[in-house]
Amino acid sequence: MSFRSKSRAGITAAAICVVVAGGFPGVLVAQSPDASLPDTAVPTAARPSEDQQAESAIAAVFSDDPLGQMAALEASTDDAEAPLELFGFADVGYSKPFWSEESLYAGSGLDARPYFHVGNLNVYVAKTLATRWRFLSEFRFTFAPNGAPSASTVNGMVDTSVPDPADVSRPFRYGSIEIERAQIEYELHSLFSVAAGLWLTPYGIWNIDHGSPTVIAIRRPYIVGEQLFPERQAGIQLRGSWHTGSYRLQYHLTASNGRGPIDTVRDTDTNVALGGRLELQWRGASIVHGGASFYRGRYTDRVVPKFDIGMNKALSPILSQFDEQSFGFDVQWDWKRLAVRSEFVYNLKVYDDARRRLVAPGQYTPDQQRFGMYALAGYRFDFLGVMPYILYQDYVPDDGPNVYIVRRFQSYHAGLNFRPVPRVVIKIEYYRAAFPGALQIVRDAETFQGLDLQLAVAF
Amino acid sequence: MRFQWPTFSVRVPIHGLVVLGLALWFAACGFEPENRCSPDQIFNDEINVCVCPPGTMTVDRACISCPSNEKVVGGQCVCADGLQRGPNGVCAQGIPGLAESCVPGGSATCSNPVYPSCNPSSAGGGYCTSSGCSNDANCPAGFTCATWASPSYCMRPPTGVGKACASPGDCAGLEASYCESQIAKSCLVSGCDLALKNCQTGFVCCDVSAYGIADNLCVPMGLCP
Numbered sequence: 064m065s066f067r068s069k070s071r072a073g074i075t076a077a078a079i080c081v082v083v084a085g086g087f088p089g090v091l092v093a094q095s096p097d098a099s100l101p102d103t104a105v106p107t108a109a110r111p112s113e114d115q116q117a118e119s120a121i122a123a124v125f126s127d128d129p130l131g132q133m134a135a136l137e138a139s140t141d142d143a144e145a146p147l148e149l150f151g152f153a154d155v156g157y158s159k160p161f162w163s164e165e166s167l168y169a170g171s172g173l174d175a176r177p178y179f180h181v182g183n184l185n186v187y188v189a190k191t192l193a194t195r196w197r198f199l200s201e202f203r204f205t206f207a208p209n210g211a212p213s214a215s216t217v218n219g220m221v222d223t224s225v226p227d228p229a230d231v232s233r234p235f236r237y238g239s240i241e242i243e244r245a246q247i248e249y250e251l252h253s254l255f256s257v258a259a260g261l262w263l264t265p266y267g268i269w270n271i272d273h274g275s276p277t278v279i280a281i282r283r284p285y286i287v288g289e290q291l292f293p294e295r296q297a298g299i300q301l302r303g304s305w306h307t308g309s310y311r312l313q314y315h316l317t318a319s320n321g322r323g324p325i326d327t328v329r330d331t332d333t334n335v336a337l338g339g340r341l342e343l344q345w346r347g348a349s350i351v352h353g354g355a356s357f358y359r360g361r362y363t364d365r366v367v368p369k370f371d372i373g374m375n376k377a378l379s380p381i382l383s384q385f386d387e388q389s390f391g392f393d394v395q396w397d398w399k400r401l402a403v404r405s406e407f408v409y410n411l412k413v414y415d416d417a418r419r420r421l422v423a424p425g426q427y428t429p430d431q432q433r434f435g436m437y438a439l440a441g442y443r444f445d446f447l448g449v450m451p452y453i454l455y456q457d458y459v460p461d462d463g464p465n466v467y468i469v470r471r472f473q474s475y476h477a478g479l480n481f482r483p484v485p486r487v488v489i490k491i492e493y494y495r496a497a498f499p500g501a502l503q504i505v506r507d508a509e510t511f512q513g514l515d516l517q518l519a520v521a522f
Numbered sequence: 523m524r525f526q527w528p529t530f531s532v533r534v535p536i537h538g539l540v541v542l543g544l545a546l547w548f549a550a551c552g553f554e555p556e557n558r559c560s561p562d563q564i565f566n567d568e569i570n571v572c573v574c575p576p577g578t579m580t581v582d583r584a585c586i587s588c589p590s591n592e593k594v595v596g597g598q599c600v601c602a603d604g605l606q607r608g609p610n611g612v613c614a615q616g617i618p619g620l621a622e623s624c625v626p627g628g629s630a631t632c633s634n635p636v637y638p639s640c641n642p643s644s645a646g647g648g649y650c651t652s653s654g655c656s657n658d659a660n661c662p663a664g665f666t667c668a669t670w671a672s673p674s675y676c677m678r679p680p681t682g683v684g685k686a687c688a689s690p691g692d693c694a695g696l697e698a699s700y701c702e703s704q705i706a707k708s709c710l711v712s713g714c715d716l717a718l719k720n721c722q723t724g725f726v727c728c729d730v731s732a733y734g735i736a737d738n739l740c741v742p743m744g745l746c747p
Contacts, residue, residue: 170732416560417583419572423745425580425594426571429558461570504733 151186151201154275154519155179160512167508172212181206182517183275185243195250201243209236242327244295254303261327262300265315265340266292266356267393267406275519276488279402279450279480282515284437285458285472291410291433292358292389296320296336297327309347315340321360322387332384336360349398358389362412364420383420383428385412400443402450409434431461435472441480449481470500490517568707569745589613595684598724600664603681607663620662621649621678641675644711645697651676658723670718679722680740682709700739711740 159177162168169175184204191197209223216222226232246260263271269287272278282288298319305312320326321336338358345351361384368379391408412431414420419427441452454476460469478492495512498505558565559572562585566573574585579594588599591613601613606620616622619634626642632650639653652660653675655667661676668677682696686708693701693709700712712735714720714727721727721740728739728746 167732167734419560419583422571423743426566426569426573426745427559427563427583429565429570429572430554431558 145191148189149186150189150522151184152274152276152519152521153184154182154517156182156281156515156517158516159514161514162509162511167505168511185274192247197248197250198246199248200245203241203243204238205241206236206238208239246300252303254305256302258300258302259298261295261297263295264292264338264358265300265302265317266338266358266389267354267391267408268352268395268404269406270294274521275517276486276521279404279439279441279452280454280476280478281490281492281517284406284435284454284456285474286406286408286435286437286456289433289458289460291408291435292338292356292391293322293326293336293360295327296338298336306344309345311344311346313340313342313344317358319360322362324364331365332361332363334361334363334386349396351397352393352395354393356389356391356393359387361386381418383414384418385414385430387412402441402443402452403439405436405438407434407436432459433461434459447481447483449479451477451479453477469498469505471498473497473499486521488517488519490519491515492517593684595679595724600679611663617662619650621651624648624650639675641677643681643697644713645681645695645699649678651678666722668720670715670720677722680711683711683722683725683740685709700735700737702735702739702741712737714738714740 157177157179158174160168160173160175162173162175164175166175185201186204187199187201189197189199206223208221211221213219213221223236223238224234225237227235242261244261244263246258246262248256248258250256263273265271267287269278269283270292273283275281296317296319298317300318301314301316303314315338317336317338319336319338320330321332321334323329323331325331336359338356338360340354340356342352342354344353363381363384365379365381368377370377387410389408389410391406393406394403396403410431410433414428414430419429422428435456435458437454437456439452439454441450443450454474456472456474456476458472460472474494474496476492476494478490480488480490482488492515493512494515495510498511560583562574563572564575565571574580574594577594578585578587579599580586588594589612591602591605592599593602594600601607604616605613606616607613617634617637619632620637622633622637624632624640624647626640626648628640632638632640634650637650637652639651640648641651641653642648651665652662653673655661655674655676656669658665658667661667664679665676666679668675680697682693682698685693685696685698687693687701688703688707690701693699696709698709698711700710702708702710711721711725716727716729716738719727724743725740726743726746728741730739730747733747
């Protein structure tokens with residue numbers, strides 16, 4: 064099935080998105096097994112329904128399939144004046160924690176009362192600029208910093224209310240925009256393309272596959288959310304893929320500023336962070352992906368340079384500095400309607416002894432290693448497209464003095480993911496966590512458990 | 523269609539990934555759990571930080587031993603119990619009359635007119651000190667100028683602060699009467715006021731109600747969770 068051959072008006076927009084976004088590996092990767100990639104091998108008689116086609120098209124918007132890249136390349140060749148594309152996803156939710164308002168968790172900033180919330184509101188702006196040239200950006204609109212912790216307010220929260228000059232100074236709350244990525248890509252060949260700018264670090268499954276309509280569970284796994292790899296980097300990424308028969312080998316090589324306080328715009332040291340990923344895919348009776356990723360860089364926090372007249376030179380004292388190294392492995396297995404996902408990620412930070420981060424008088428951050436894994440399995444039924452799933456996570460944070468209370472985090476999740484129409488996904492998930500080896504105060508605390516609901520849409 | 527595992531031909535690259543993974547694993551073997559800190563520091567497993575060994579303090583990231591007759595409290599060298607820092611900066615037997623026992627408003631008055639104020643102790647009784655200070659520099663070394671009080675006075679280091687404890691009884695009768703047995707595992711002053719910030723220098727008044735402790739605690743600066 065070729066997306067360029069679609070004629071149904073209802074799927075045209077999605078198809079355009081596929082063509083444009085398909086050239087950007089990881090625009091939004093389909094994590095759901097039935098969010099299948101474009102498949103030229105599907106016989107005509109076995110072609111899916113219109114709904115399935117639309118669903119597949121939407122899913123492919125979120126894919127990094129090489130066929131999508133090729134389609135995009137063809138599109139760029141044929142139509143260098145392609146229109147600016149806008150698309151995205153959003154989710155809203157309801158959370159019901161099962162701990163009390165007097166619990167340890169409530170006192171640690173985890174709300175105990177049930178609440179509704181707007182989660183993600185992400186908008187993509189993409190354009191094929193010319194033959195082989197493309198641009199992609201992703202913006203997340205948030206209410207932050209409203210409600211963020213603040214030591215300077217009586218209620219301990221930031222209030223972003225300001226007078227509205229356009230409405231007789233009635234108060235309104237401003238929000239913010241997070242630039243998730245902004246990259247310019249030149250594709251010389253399917254074996255070699257270059258992306259420059261701010262891009263999501265190519266590792267594992269979930270970091271790139273972050274579109275809430277396509278991920279199976281509700282929240283990111285801890286090992287992803289805690290950024291054992293940097294979530295995104297500013298720099299250059301080389302990538303390409305080679306496929307033959309049922310196999311595809313894909314590579315990524317990255318060079319960036321690495322992590323730092325202002326890493327999207329400056330490198331606070333002279334160290335170039337390097338990374339890479341190899342992924343092998345096999346498409347046969349089932350679809351199997353196996354990947355290995357690596358990252359090595361230096362984090363430097365330093366004072367803004369100031370010229371010292373007395374010493375006749377600029378000074379920029381380093382406050383803290385460490386070298387870090389991460390690696391990870393991931394596997395995806397889709398067999399019929401069964402989907403299995405798993406990742407393992409490891410991160411090591413080794414400080415320069417003279418530049419350990421001061422956390423309190425006389426106390427410095429030690430070298431740290433963090434690691435963890437998750438495993439998810441789900442099965443999609445025909446009925447309403449319902450997918451029951453289970454998720455297990457195990458994470459050893461070891462992330463400095465702020466987490467000395469929790470040594471290890473284990474959580475168990477069970478949920479339902481169903482898609483009443485192709486662009487809408489409804490999820491409900493129960494979770495329960497344990498903290499082995501924690502201080503007694505945590506072991507004596509209430510059970511950490513709750514229920515989440517999410518409504519996610521692609522647009 | 524019946525599921526079939528990939529044939530041997532695909533196992534070669536899978537093996538390649540495994541080899542790559544092992545290489546990455548070994549590449550990360552720079553972590554030494556027993557050597558997570560600078561050479562002169564030790565790792566405090568309870569609070570997950572690098573600190574100087576007991577009896578030493580941090581000066582410009584280096585661990586320096588305190589002079590004789592001194593101990594480390596709150597990251598600072600202070601005189602050992604019963605000793606006081608003299609004008610020459612050396613800890614020795616106390617300055618006559620400073621911190622000697624007295625009875626507030628009672629008959630037992632202070633002998634040294636330099637320290638005429640009998641300030642009540644939370645552990646009972648009182649001690650002689652000076653009043654009317656405006657900052658710590660106006661007070662004997664190790665004392666904190668209690669600017670939150672009226673009139674202000676020079677507050678001595680609370681008795682028992684930093685003393686190792688395992689149960690409330692270990693801190694009984696001390697001004698640092700609360701045994702924090704989970705993290706600090708030492709005697710701390712309880713009942714401070716968040717607004718007044720009435721803790722000794724180097725300590726901060728901390729709301730620990732989320733941890734089931736009703737009264738606020740004076741904890742070393744930076745350790746308030």
